[in-house]
Amino acid sequence: MNLIFLGIAGFFSGICASMGIGGGFVLMLYLTLLTETPQKEAQLFNLCFFLPIAAFSLWRHRKNGLLCTSPIKPALFGGIPAALAGALLAACLPNAQIAKLFAVFLAIIGVKTVFTKREPNGSKEECVVRPPQKQ
Amino acid sequence: MKRPLLPFLAGAATGLANGLFGAGGGLLAVVLLNRCGIDKKSSHATALALTLPLSLISAIILFCFGTSLSLGALCITILCGLPGAWLGTVLLKKISPTLLSRIFGIVMVVSAVRMFLR
Numbered sequence: 139m140n141l142i143f144l145g146i147a148g149f150f151s152g153i154c155a156s157m158g159i160g161g162g163f164v165l166m167l168y169l170t171l172l173t174e175t176p177q178k179e180a181q182l183f184n185l186c187f188f189l190p191i192a193a194f195s196l197w198r199h200r201k202n203g204l205l206c207t208s209p210i211k212p213a214l215f216g217g218i219p220a221a222l223a224g225a226l227l228a229a230c231l232p233n234a235q236i237a238k239l240f241a242v243f244l245a246i247i248g249v250k251t252v253f254t255k256r257e258p259n260g261s262k263e264e265c266v267v268r269p270p271q272k273q
Numbered sequence: 274m275k276r277p278l279l280p281f282l283a284g285a286a287t288g289l290a291n292g293l294f295g296a297g298g299g300l301l302a303v304v305l306l307n308r309c310g311i312d313k314k315s316s317h318a319t320a321l322a323l324t325l326p327l328s329l330i331s332a333i334i335l336f337c338f339g340t341s342l343s344l345g346a347l348c349i350t351i352l353c354g355l356p357g358a359w360l361g362t363v364l365l366k367k368i369s370p371t372l373l374s375r376i377f378g379i380v381m382v383v384s385a386v387r388m389f390l391r
Contacts, residue, residue, distance in 0.1 A: 141349050148350035152357025157364065158303060158317040159374040160381070162296030165350070167384045181295025182340045185332040186347055191354050192325045198362060199318030206315040209306060212277035213284030213323050220285040221327040224292020225334035240294045241388035247297055248381030250304075251374050 144168070148187065155188070156195050160251070162188060163244065170237065177233040177240065279309040284323060291324060292331040299324045 147168035155161025162184050169180035199205055228236055283305035291298030302320035311319055336342065 141346065144346055145349050145353035148353040149357040151350075152354035152359075153361040153364065154377065155299075155354075156358040156361030158299075158320075159377050160297070160300050162299060163377075163381055166296045167380075171384060171387060178335060178340045179342070182332055182335040182342050183347060183350075184295045185291075185328045185335070186342060187350050187354060188328050189325065189332070190351050191358050192321045192328070194355060195358055195362075196318065196321045196325065199321065202318075204315050204318040205322060206306075206311050206319045207322075209277075209280035209283070209309055209311060209319060210322050212280040213287070213302075213306075214326065215277075215284065216281035217284030217288035217291075217323060217327050218330060220288030221292040221330045222288075222334065224289040224294075225331040226292075228293050228295070228331075229335055229338035229340070236293070237388055237391070240296075241385045243290065243294055243297055244381050244388065245385035247300055248378045248385055251300070251378030251381060253378075254304075254374070 140173075143172075151187070152191055155191050160247070161191070163247075166240075177237045178228060181228065181236075276309075280306070283309055284327075287320075287323060288327045291327045292334070295331065295335075298327060 147165055151161040151164040151168075153161070154164050165184050165187060166180055169175040169183060170177060175183070196205070283302060286305060287298040287302040290296075290301050299320050302323050303316050306316040306319050306323075
């Protein structure tokens with residue numbers, strides 16, 4: 139693994155992560171497509187990379203008053219068992235199969251990202267919880 | 274929160290993506306938390322608060338199942354990622370995230386096709 143290019147990938151991943159446009163995918167794509175790192179190794183590397191980056195970004199967002207704490211508890215009640223199940227499944231499946239599933243997931247997210255208009259972040263507004271829109 | 278079912282489901286979807294793929298949980302969380310009624314500007318920060326513990330759990334599981342990790346390479350990547358994260362917060366005020374995310378979305382779709390056909 140070329141450490142210079144890895145550092146550059148980490149740098150751009152940090153930029154994208156803090157801008158909310160999918161930093162995890164930058165590093166995952168670099169590792170899996172350009173260095174041919176096995177899928178699960180790339181996943182573990184990406185998850186571990188994300189931890190301090192997220193902690194740093196979260197600290198800055200919290201300082202700016204952008205953190206909304208009310209949905210976190212119910213979200214974690216759903217998220218923790220789901221993360222356990224997903225990680226256990228990933229640990230048991232072969233790399234090639236996870237890579238295919240990831241490719242499908244990536245395509246869906248990519249298409250959605252292309253057709254979604256994003257508002258700029260950065261202002262110091264309070265967390266506003268509005269009723270979900272009826273569809 | 275008065276209606277915890279929506280955040281619960283948002284958390285479940287995020288956790289599953291995070292655990293199974295090691296990426297993408299954050300983007301999902303931002304979209305789903307916004308659907309729960311969180312203001313768009315807060316949904317990104319809140320998504321980070323959600324995905325941080327989920328990423329830790331997923332990483333521990335993968336590590337315990339014998340997935341290897343290069344600590345030296347990881348440290349270098351983190352050292353380069355932190356200034357990138359800081360720069361991102363500066364650039365966010367100057368560059369349209371819509372344009373950037375659309376370019377990135379196209380990159381993701383192309384990469385997905387390459388990955389699938391490998």
